[in-house]
Amino acid sequence: MLDKNKLAAAVLLLSSMITSAGVHASQSSFQQPAPVAPVDAANWKNDARIQAIRKMVDAVNAALTRRHYKISQRKFEFCEPYKDTLRRIAVDRNGIVRSYVTEAGSEDSALKWEYYYDESGRLRFVFISGGAVNESQLEHRIYFAEDGKRIWEEHKYVKGPGYTFPEIWPDEDLKKTKVARAFSATSACPEILVRHGRKRR
Numbered sequence: 001m002l003d004k005n006k007l008a009a010a011v012l013l014l015s016s017m018i019t020s021a022g023v024h025a026s027q028s029s030f031q032q033p034a035p036v037a038p039v040d041a042a043n044w045k046n047d048a049r050i051q052a053i054r055k056m057v058d059a060v061n062a063a064l065t066r067r068h069y070k071i072s073q074r075k076f077e078f079c080e081p082y083k084d085t086l087r088r089i090a091v092d093r094n095g096i097v098r099s100y101v102t103e104a105g106s107e108d109s110a111l112k113w114e115y116y117y118d119e120s121g122r123l124r125f126v127f128i129s130g131g132a133v134n135e136s137q138l139e140h141r142i143y144f145a146e147d148g149k150r151i152w153e154e155h156k157y158v159k160g161p162g163y164t165f166p167e168i169w170p171d172e173d174l175k176k177t178k179v180a181r182a183f184s185a186t187s188a189c190p191e192i193l194v195r196h197g198r199k200r201r
Contacts, residue, residue, distance in 0.1 A: 079189035081106035089183045108133040136160030
């Protein structure tokens with residue numbers, strides 16, 4: 001017969017081993033993923049999310065060059081500061097907006113917005129460029145995650161002393177959704193229509 005004290009010790013040891021294994025398994029199962037390193041001025045170009053977006057932008061530009069999208073354009077006279085003078089939209093074969101471009105300005109500055117959308121129609125990148133009468137030239141980049149949050153935003157003057165353009169571009173001034181509706185919207189400024197090779201206002 002087994003010694004009762006030895007049997008009790010063996011049961012206690014086995015119970016302890018099972019509990020320890022369960023704790024380690026639980027810790028492994030609920031282990032949190034490694035945190036994503038914050039994007040900053042030193043590493044943003046090498047960030048995997050930024051690189052994926054830039055690859056998408058290159059693909060959209062290539063498709064535009066090869067005329068794989070349906071492109072529509074509208075032009076307007078200048079009548080009020082920062083009302084659109086140009087709207088251009090590119091739609092893929094699935095009816096998804098992949099590119100949208102607008103231009104607008106005032107008496108002392110002018111800007112161009114170039115929007116890029118992924119295959120699901122989500123805004124992923126905006127490039128804003130332009131300048132002012134003081135010879136400042138702006139390049140402003142905004143990268144968006146799939147959930148619409150900003151990954152990185154860069155505000156840079158490549159020439160001149162700078163101007164009053166916003167360093168953090170307001171969401172309400174960006175075309176994040178309802179892009180086709182924005183393209184078709186009525187403008188306060190007269191549209192320049194082209195028919196049979198002639199402009200008509």
